[in-house]
Amino acid sequence: MTSSTLPRPSAPSAGAANPVPAAVGGRIRSFGHWLVRGRSTNAVWERPALIGLLLVTAVAYLYNLTSSGYANEFYSAAVQAGSQNWEAFLFGSSDAGNSITVDKPPASLWVMAISVRLFGLSSMSILLPEVIMGVVTVALVYVIVRRHFSPGAALLAGGVLASTPVAALMFRFNNPDALLVLLMTASVYFTLRAIESGRVRWLLLAGAMIGFGFLTKQLQAFVILPPLALAYAWAGPVTFGKRLLHLLAAFGAVIVSAGWWVALVELVPASLRPYVGGSQNNDFLELTFGYNGFGRLTGAETGSVTGGAGTATTGGGQWGSTGITRLLDGEFGGQIAWLIPAALVLLVVSFFLLRRQKRTDARRAIFVMFGGWLVLTGLIFSFMSGIFHAYYTVALAPAIAGVVGAGAVMLWNTRRHLWARLLSAALVLGTGVWAFALLTRATDWLPWLKFVVLAAAIVGALLLAFRWRRRALRVTTVVVSLVAVLLAPTAYTLQTISTGHTGSIVTAGPTVASSTGFGGGGGFGRGGGAGGGGTPPGGIAGGPGTAGGLTPPVGAGQAGTGAAGGTAGGAAGGGTTAGGAGGAAAAGTRGGGMGGGGLLVGATVSAQVSALLSANASSYTWAAAAVGSQNAASYQLASQAAVMPLGGFNGSDPSPTLEQFQAYVASGQIHYFISSGNIGASNGGSSASSSIATWVVANYTATTVDGTTLYDLTTAAATS
Numbered sequence: 001m002t003s004s005t006l007p008r009p010s011a012p013s014a015g016a017a018n019p020v021p022a023a024v025g026g027r028i029r030s031f032g033h034w035l036v037r038g039r040s041t042n043a044v045w046e047r048p049a050l051i052g053l054l055l056v057t058a059v060a061y062l063y064n065l066t067s068s069g070y071a072n073e074f075y076s077a078a079v080q081a082g083s084q085n086w087e088a089f090l091f092g093s094s095d096a097g098n099s100i101t102v103d104k105p106p107a108s109l110w111v112m113a114i115s116v117r118l119f120g121l122s123s124m125s126i127l128l129p130e131v132i133m134g135v136v137t138v139a140l141v142y143v144i145v146r147r148h149f150s151p152g153a154a155l156l157a158g159g160v161l162a163s164t165p166v167a168a169l170m171f172r173f174n175n176p177d178a179l180l181v182l183l184m185t186a187s188v189y190f191t192l193r194a195i196e197s198g199r200v201r202w203l204l205l206a207g208a209m210i211g212f213g214f215l216t217k218q219l220q221a222f223v224i225l226p227p228l229a230l231a232y233a234w235a236g237p238v239t240f241g242k243r244l245l246h247l248l249a250a251f252g253a254v255i256v257s258a259g260w261w262v263a264l265v266e267l268v269p270a271s272l273r274p275y276v277g278g279s280q281n282n283d284f285l286e287l288t289f290g291y292n293g294f295g296r297l298t299g300a301e302t303g304s305v306t307g308g309a310g311t312a313t314t315g316g317g318q319w320g321s322t323g324i325t326r327l328l329d330g331e332f333g334g335q336i337a338w339l340i341p342a343a344l345v346l347l348v349v350s351f352f353l354l355r356r357q358k359r360t361d362a363r364r365a366i367f368v369m370f371g372g373w374l375v376l377t378g379l380i381f382s383f384m385s386g387i388f389h390a391y392y393t394v395a396l397a398p399a400i401a402g403v404v405g406a407g408a409v410m411l412w413n414t415r416r417h418l419w420a421r422l423l424s425a426a427l428v429l430g431t432g433v434w435a436f437a438l439l440t441r442a443t444d445w446l447p448w449l450k451f452v453v454l455a456a457a458i459v460g461a462l463l464l465a466f467r468w469r470r471r472a473l474r475v476t477t478v479v480v481s482l483v484a485v486l487l488a489p490t491a492y493t494l495q496t497i498s499t500g501h502t503g504s505i506v507t508a509g510p511t512v513a514s515s516t517g518f519g520g521g522g523g524f525g526r527g528g529g530a531g532g533g534g535t536p537p538g539g540i541a542g543g544p545g546t547a548g549g550l551t552p553p554v555g556a557g558q559a560g561t562g563a564a565g566g567t568a569g570g571a572a573g574g575g576t577t578a579g580g581a582g583g584a585a586a587a588g589t590r591g592g593g594m595g596g597g598g599l600l601v602g603a604t605v606s607a608q609v610s611a612l613l614s615a616n617a618s619s620y621t622w623a624a625a626a627v628g629s630q631n632a633a634s635y636q637l638a639s640q641a642a643v644m645p646l647g648g649f650n651g652s653d654p655s656p657t658l659e660q661f662q663a664y665v666a667s668g669q670i671h672y673f674i675s676s677g678n679i680g681a682s683n684g685g686s687s688a689s690s691s692i693a694t695w696v697v698a699n700y701t702a703t704t705v706d707g708t709t710l711y712d713l714t715t716a717a718a719t720s
Contacts, residue, residue, distance in 0.1 A: 060497055089113050098274040173501060646688075
C-alpha cells in the first residue's frame with residue numbers, strides 16, 4: 001500500500017481534542033435537564049411543580065425552627081452525649097457517663113448525633129435532620145403515587161402530607177417519629193418496586209427499612225408489615241411459591257437489620273453497658289414487649305407515670321377515652337383527622353373502580369398498602385389503653401395523603417357518571433362541614449376561618465355536581481374544592497410552624513378543649529417556647545407558652561395555668577404548677593425551686609448553676625445527678641457536662657440502686673445531687689430514686705444557688 005492509498009485522518013471537530021470533559025459536560029447537562037424537566041414524556045409543568053412543592057415544604061418547615069430550642073430535652077441530651085462519647089452513641093445513653101439509655105432504641109439519635117458532631121451542638125443541628133426527613137417523606141409519597149397515577153394525583157398527595165398539622169410538628173421536632181415515618185414510607189416505595197418487577201432485592205430493602213424502623217420506635221414499625229405482605233402476596237408478578245419465598249427473605253432482612261443491635265445489647269454483659277431505660281430488669285426485650293410493646297395496648301405499663309386501662313364507656317384515664325371515634329375527638333382531630341373520613345370513603349371507592357383489574361395491578365396494590373396502613377394503625381391507636389399522645393398520629397399522615405391524592409383524582413376522572421359527581425360533591429361538602437366542627441373547638445383562634453371554609457365547601461360541592469365542558473370552569477371547580485378541604489389544616493400547620501414547642505408532649509395547632517390530662521389541650525400537652533436547659537447555641541432561652549397550656553418554666557412560688565386547672569406542690573422548693581384534668585397526678589411532678597423540673601418538662605438552669613456544674617466537671621464521671629431524665633437533661637445541656645438521670649424518664653427505673661449510687665459517691669464519681677420534683681416510683685416501678693433522694697437529704701448539707709437546691713457529694717456527710 002502506498003502512501004496515497006492510506007486513509008487520511010478526518011479533521012478534528014470542535015471539542016474533539018479533549019473528548020472526556022466534553023462527555024462529562026454532556027452528562028451534567030443531561031442530568032440538569034432531567035432534574036428540571038423530568039422524563040421526556042412528562043408534562044412541561046410537572047417537574048417544576050414537584051420542585052416547588054419540595055421547596056415550599058422545606059421553607060415552611062425551616063421557618064422559625066430554632067424557636068423550639070432543644071425541643072424535647074430528653075432526646076437532645078442523649079444526642080449531646082452521643083456526640084461526645086461513642087459508647088453513648090451506640091447504645092443511646094442519656095448521658096456521656098453511660099448510666100442509662102433513653103427508653104427507645106437509638107436510630108433517630110444516631111442521625112442527630114452525627115449532625116451535632118459535624119456542626120456543633122445547637123437547636124439547628126438537632127432539628128435540621130428532622131426537616132430533611134420531612135421533605136424526603138413528601139418526595140417519597142409523591143413518587144409512590146406518581147408511578148401509577150397522574151402528576152396531579154401525586155402533587156395532591158405530597159401537598160396533603162406537607163400541610164398536615166401533626167406532620168409539620170413532628171418533622172420539626174426531635175422525637176423518633178420523624179425517622180419512623182420516613183422509614184415506613186420508604187418501605188412502601190420499595191415494596192411497590194418489588195410488585196412492579198418481581199425482584200426480591202426491592203423486598204429486601206423494604207424489610208431493611210422496617211428493621212431500622214424497629215431500631216427507631218420498636219414494635220410500632222411492625223404495624224405496616226401486614227399491609228405490605230398482603231400487597232406483595234396478592235400482586236407480585238411471580239408465582240405464588242416465589243412470592244412466599246420472597247416474603248420470607250424480606251422478613252429475614254427485617255430480623256437482620258434490627259437484630260444486630262438487639263443482639264449486641266442482649267449479649268454484652270450488663271456491667272459493660274448502660275442500663276436499658278424504661279425496663280425494670282435491665283432487659284431490652286422486656287422494654288420491647290412490655291413498656292413499649294403490649295403494655296401500650298393493654299395499659300399494663302410497669303413503671304409508667306400512670307396506668308391506662310381505658311374503655312369506650314369508662315374513659316382512658318390520662319390518655320383519653322378509647323373507641324372508634326378516638327382520633328376524631330378532642331385535640332386528636334386537629335392533628336390528623338381533617339381528611340380521615342374522606343380518605344376512608346375514597347379507599348372504598350377506589351377498590352370499587354379497580355375491581356376488574358388484573359391481579360398484578362400496581363394501582364390497587366398502592367391502595368392496599370396505604371389503605372391497610374391507615375386502617376390498621378388507626379384501629380390500634382383508637383383502642384390502645386396505654387400511653388397515647390396526640391403526636392403519635394403522625395404515623396397516619398403518609399397513608400392518608402396517598403389515599404386522598406390517588407383516590408380523589410380517580411374519582412374526578414370518573415366524573416362523567418352522575419354518581420361520581422354527586423359523591424365528589426358530598427365528600428367536599430362533608431369535609432368542609434367536618435373542618436367547620438374541628439375549627440369550632442379552637443374557640444378563640446381565627447373565628448372567621450370556619451365560615452370561609454364552609455362557604456368554599458358549599459360552592460365547591462355545587463360546582464362538582466355539574467359536568468363542566470369549559471376548561472375554566474373545571475379549573476375553578478378544582479381550585480375551590482382544594483381550598484375547601486385544605487385551607488383549615490393548612491392554617492393549623494401555619495400556626496404550628498410559627499410556634500415553638502418544647503417538652504415531652506407536644507401538639508400541633510392552637511389550643512382546643514380536651515378531656516385528656518397528659519397531652520390534653522389544657523394540660524402538659526401544649527407546646528410552649530423553648531423552656532429549660534439554658535440557651536442552646538443558635539437557639540433561644542425561652543418563649544411564651546401556648547395559650548391554655550403550661551408556660552415553661554415554672555419557678556418557685558409561680559403557677560402555670562392549664563385549661564382544666566388543678567395544682568399540686570413540688571417536692572423540694574414548694575412551687576406550684578397546673579396541669580390538665582389529672583390535677584395532682586399530672587401536675588405535681590413539676591418541682592419547686594427555680595431549677596426544679598419534672599416528669600414532662602425540663603428545669604430552668606441559671607447561668608450561675610450552669611457554671612457551677614461545668615467547673616472541674618472533667619474530674620468526675622457525672623457532674624451531677626438528678627431524679628428523672630427531663631431534669632437531668634436540662635442541667636446537662638446547659639452545662640455540657642454529664643448528669644446522671646436517676647430512675648430514667650419516669651424516675652421509676654432501678655438505675656442506679658441506692659447501693660450503686662452510694663458506691664459512685666464513695667469513689668468520687670458524682671459531684672452534686674440536684675433536688676428536683678417529687679417524681680419517682682409509679683405504677684409498680686422501682687422506688688430506688690426516691691430512696692437515693694432521701695439518703696442524700698439525710699446525709700449531706702443543702703446549698704441554694706440562684707434558687708436551685710444542690711448537695712455537694714464530695715464533702716463530708718452531715719450525719720452518719
